[in-house]
Amino acid sequence: MSRPLWQRAAVPLAALLVVIVVAGAVLGVGLARRSFPKTGGTLELAGLDGGVEVLRDALGVPHIYADTPEDLFRAQGFVSAQERFFQMDLRRHITAGRLSELVGEGGVATDRVIRTLGWRRVAEQELPLLSPTARSYLQAYSAGVNAYIEQQGSPSSMALEYVVLATSAPGYQVEPWDEVDSLAWLKAMAWDLRDNYDDELARGRLVGSVPLTQLNTLYPDYPYEEHPPIVGVDEWSPPANGETAPGDGRGGTSGPVDGEPGGPSDPADAARLGPPGPPAPPAGSPTQSWMAAPAVDDALAGAQAALAAVPELVGRGEGIGSNSWVVSGEHTASGKPILANDPHLSGSQPGVFMQTGLHCRQLSQDCPFDVSGFSFAGFPGIIIGHNTQIAWGFTNMAPDVTDFYLEDVRQDRVMREGQYVPMEVRTETIKVAGGDDVQLTVRETVHGPIVSDVLPEVADLGTDAPQGGVQTSQDFAVSLAWTALEPHPTAEAVFAMNAATGWEDFRDAARLFAVPAQNLVYADTSGTIGYQAPGVVPVRRSATHGTPPGFYPAPGWDPAYDWTGYVDFEDLPHTVDPPDGIIVAANQAVLRGNRPFLTTENDKGYRSARIGELLQEHLAQGPLTVETMQQIQLDDHNSFAETLLPYLLDAQLEGEFYTEPRDLLRAWDLTNPAEGEQAAAAAYYNAIYDRLLGMVFDDELPPGLGATGNARSMLLVSQLLDDPDNPWWDNKGTPGVVETRDVVIRTAMIDARHDLTSRLGKDPRGWEWGELHTVALEHSVLSGDEVPGVVRSIFSQKPAPVSGSTAMVNAMNWDATTADYTVVTAPAFRMVVDLADLDASTWVNQTGVSGHPFHPAWDDQTAAWVAGETYPWPSSREAVLEAAEDTLTLTPASSTP
Numbered sequence: 001m002s003r004p005l006w007q008r009a010a011v012p013l014a015a016l017l018v019v020i021v022v023a024g025a026v027l028g029v030g031l032a033r034r035s036f037p038k039t040g041g042t043l044e045l046a047g048l049d050g051g052v053e054v055l056r057d058a059l060g061v062p063h064i065y066a067d068t069p070e071d072l073f074r075a076q077g078f079v080s081a082q083e084r085f086f087q088m089d090l091r092r093h094i095t096a097g098r099l100s101e102l103v104g105e106g107g108v109a110t111d112r113v114i115r116t117l118g119w120r121r122v123a124e125q126e127l128p129l130l131s132p133t134a135r136s137y138l139q140a141y142s143a144g145v146n147a148y149i150e151q152q153g154s155p156s157s158m159a160l161e162y163v164v165l166a167t168s169a170p171g172y173q174v175e176p177w178d179e180v181d182s183l184a185w186l187k188a189m190a191w192d193l194r195d196n197y198d199d200e201l202a203r204g205r206l207v208g209s210v211p212l213t214q215l216n217t218l219y220p221d222y223p224y225e226e227h228p229p230i231v232g233v234d235e236w237s238p239p240a241n242g243e244t245a246p247g248d249g250r251g252g253t254s255g256p257v258d259g260e261p262g263g264p265s266d267p268a269d270a271a272r273l274g275p276p277g278p279p280a281p282p283a284g285s286p287t288q289s290w291m292a293a294p295a296v297d298d299a300l301a302g303a304q305a306a307l308a309a310v311p312e313l314v315g316r317g318e319g320i321g322s323n324s325w326v327v328s329g330e331h332t333a334s335g336k337p338i339l340a341n342d343p344h345l346s347g348s349q350p351g352v353f354m355q356t357g358l359h360c361r362q363l364s365q366d367c368p369f370d371v372s373g374f375s376f377a378g379f380p381g382i383i384i385g386h387n388t389q390i391a392w393g394f395t396n397m398a399p400d401v402t403d404f405y406l407e408d409v410r411q412d413r414v415m416r417e418g419q420y421v422p423m424e425v426r427t428e429t430i431k432v433a434g435g436d437d438v439q440l441t442v443r444e445t446v447h448g449p450i451v452s453d454v455l456p457e458v459a460d461l462g463t464d465a466p467q468g469g470v471q472t473s474q475d476f477a478v479s480l481a482w483t484a485l486e487p488h489p490t491a492e493a494v495f496a497m498n499a500a501t502g503w504e505d506f507r508d509a510a511r512l513f514a515v516p517a518q519n520l521v522y523a524d525t526s527g528t529i530g531y532q533a534p535g536v537v538p539v540r541r542s543a544t545h546g547t548p549p550g551f552y553p554a555p556g557w558d559p560a561y562d563w564t565g566y567v568d569f570e571d572l573p574h575t576v577d578p579p580d581g582i583i584v585a586a587n588q589a590v591l592r593g594n595r596p597f598l599t600t601e602n603d604k605g606y607r608s609a610r611i612g613e614l615l616q617e618h619l620a621q622g623p624l625t626v627e628t629m630q631q632i633q634l635d636d637h638n639s640f641a642e643t644l645l646p647y648l649l650d651a652q653l654e655g656e657f658y659t660e661p662r663d664l665l666r667a668w669d670l671t672n673p674a675e676g677e678q679a680a681a682a683a684y685y686n687a688i689y690d691r692l693l694g695m696v697f698d699d700e701l702p703p704g705l706g707a708t709g710n711a712r713s714m715l716l717v718s719q720l721l722d723d724p725d726n727p728w729w730d731n732k733g734t735p736g737v738v739e740t741r742d743v744v745i746r747t748a749m750i751d752a753r754h755d756l757t758s759r760l761g762k763d764p765r766g767w768e769w770g771e772l773h774t775v776a777l778e779h780s781v782l783s784g785d786e787v788p789g790v791v792r793s794i795f796s797q798k799p800a801p802v803s804g805s806t807a808m809v810n811a812m813n814w815d816a817t818t819a820d821y822t823v824v825t826a827p828a829f830r831m832v833v834d835l836a837d838l839d840a841s842t843w844v845n846q847t848g849v850s851g852h853p854f855h856p857a858w859d860d861q862t863a864a865w866v867a868g869e870t871y872p873w874p875s876s877r878e879a880v881l882e883a884a885e886d887t888l889t890l891t892p893a894s895s896t897p
Helices: 005-010 014-021 025-033 069-095 100-117 119-129 132-152 160-164 179-192 197-206 212-217 267-273 286-292 294-307 490-499 503-511 606-621 626-633 641-650 656-666 679-697 711-721 741-760 789-795 862-867 877-883
Strands: 041-045 052-056 062-066 321-327 338-345 354-360 370-375 384-387 390-396 402-410 413-416 419-422 424-430 438-444 476-482 518-524 529-532 574-576 582-584 823-827 829-834 842-845 886-892
Touching: 025 160, 041 069, 041 132, 052 069, 062 069, 069 100, 069 119, 069 132, 069 179, 069 354, 100 424, 100 438, 119 179, 132 179, 132 490, 160 789, 179 490, 197 402, 212 711, 321 518, 321 606, 338 384, 338 390, 338 518, 338 626, 354 842, 354 877, 370 829, 384 829, 390 503, 490 503, 503 518, 503 529, 529 582, 582 606, 606 626, 606 711, 626 829, 641 656, 641 679, 641 711, 641 741, 656 679, 656 741, 679 711, 679 741, 842 862
Parallel strands: 041 886, 062 354
Antiparallel strands: 052 062, 052 886, 321 338, 321 390, 321 582, 338 823, 338 829, 354 370, 370 384, 384 390, 390 518, 402 413, 402 476, 413 419, 424 438, 518 529, 529 574, 829 842
């Protein structure tokens, strides 16, 4: 996976600063210690109404006790800043399009894109939508952060990173925190967790370069029979006129598509789901061919390149997902539900989440919080966790919430219904540390900002593009419609979930959770379990016959393809206490079919099916426990290998050099351990799979659009295995020779043998998957080959060998389009909540609580996380007190000068 542009460009400066940062190990540690948090004794905190306790355990996890919500969130702001202020400051610079002010010229590309998208502008519009109570919580949190900023004074006293960046941003001063800084972070989270953004652009670019029949096979139907959806037909069905059937074989569709039999027909359904799509165009007509125009490919490629400049803050791509499941008390040893969750995001140092406890000393309507779990540094409240009565987990539902529109533009005017009308135009000034200001012109259509404007080199978008008879300039721009670019009160949902006491409260909170839309799993101490699909999902019609809405970019000049509203919350799937007492939500299809317009591109369900299988296996042996759930989270069985392995064992290989590693597969149990007797077979299998994907797809797909190896790739290959003469097997780079399935598989096995011999040695028995498959938890800025090794060693952790692999429960995902097997997404944390005894729950984070290098809590959980171990999760007052090792008392500031 290529590094974000801002990271590649921003840190050559580090080479100039090595002497400053590491004049010696003692100096480095000394500078770092200046920013370590005070965790004991007493501190005054301006604005408090009463005293606040901050109890930290051996892992440094803070549990905060206060008498009012405002004091609670003020203290959370202060403590979050103590632990991770640089992470918070970096996030707000990125989300505001002001990274260049911190890192210099290397941040300009990122700033141009984010200013064009206007993340902070939308967050500013969201603030007035919140209730006075929610705003008071945000204000209190900001006040706590600002108390920390004032207390520390200079940037170098807040984080060691500021010392390193001093040359790129001389004289940098930290600005006060405000409520919008917190809200804008939700835009970054929503950006990385959007769904078919990349695929929609890729499909648009592939039209005309890949035959349509082959292009459709790249997006296979969901395998409902093998991989059950989250909600069964006996648990929930769409309201009247919204029923669907299973996938009908069209590439990428799930159920009837607009304009086809079974699609919406009566007025009520059309109003809810959108009008029918266009009729099939005559063969060879301009309407059929406009997507294949060179100008379209140029425009879409430009948009894709521009948007790639946005850094990955929580991760993106096929590996982004999560595991979650909940079982009712009928299946557990305690008689109460158990809930498990592990979100799969990009690895980083520090990690995405921070463990926190927030406790009102006396629960009441005025102070309703007694909650602990995983928070975002920079945002008040708990994102995933439990309070005294309910627990909840998230996985990415990934509905299609982004659409690209091709726009016919002439300067600052855009074609709409046969005439050019003005766009909204604004000028942004990007300030660059150590450089000149950069002026940016942002243009917006009724659909959203023109994202293809962001890279100057794509200004000339080509000519001679047929447009179905519409008079155009023959040049295209690309605009982006995205639900997160419209203001929504998502922040309100976090506080409502934290205070919820039952299923109906939780559903009411979910109504407010607009973006990013997540699968929400639920359990409570009364024994109820449930699932809710929240979020705003746009209603629109398909612009391309035979495909679902949003599958391809749409013509922006025709208002028939504009969004007409959002799916009503009551039309979004949910279930409570399903008959089988089990809910598994691991990014698979939500329903059989795609009504309402959730998504056509779910994860293909290998993980979710395996979780369901394991739950049944364990139930056959006895009731489920917390330990059972922990074991399931670590499962590294490769379900897809069951399909591919017989073909590998049957391949015609000659000579001991090639048959010797194949013998490893005969005794392979399909697991992927980092080391041990099965690790050699795992290394060989994954190397073959990597080679196989490259040979099948790389000769026809443009760079950057190859098969990544994730669940969709697996499903696609499984279908190709049944079709040995399919055109995908043929290598277009060998004219006159037509390769078939068996030839390609044999060659992939031979190539894998040579590759692993070079990497790991000649004797296959000495190969280990963990020597190839490592996870590197790196700093967001000070990492990569551009940064001197001595700096990287301070701010990033060394690569560690890990078990697991792509599209399995232990989802240590690697990307087959890259040159190695380095983990690109992984569990950000693992948690198991026991609703019978909340103090018997367990958790582990990817790194540690602290964001300060050299601090004991900077990486103290990583070894356990890699090994699949967890820690006790105290939440009751008694358990927190028993585990506490440090107590910081925050008192109201003295009124005397």
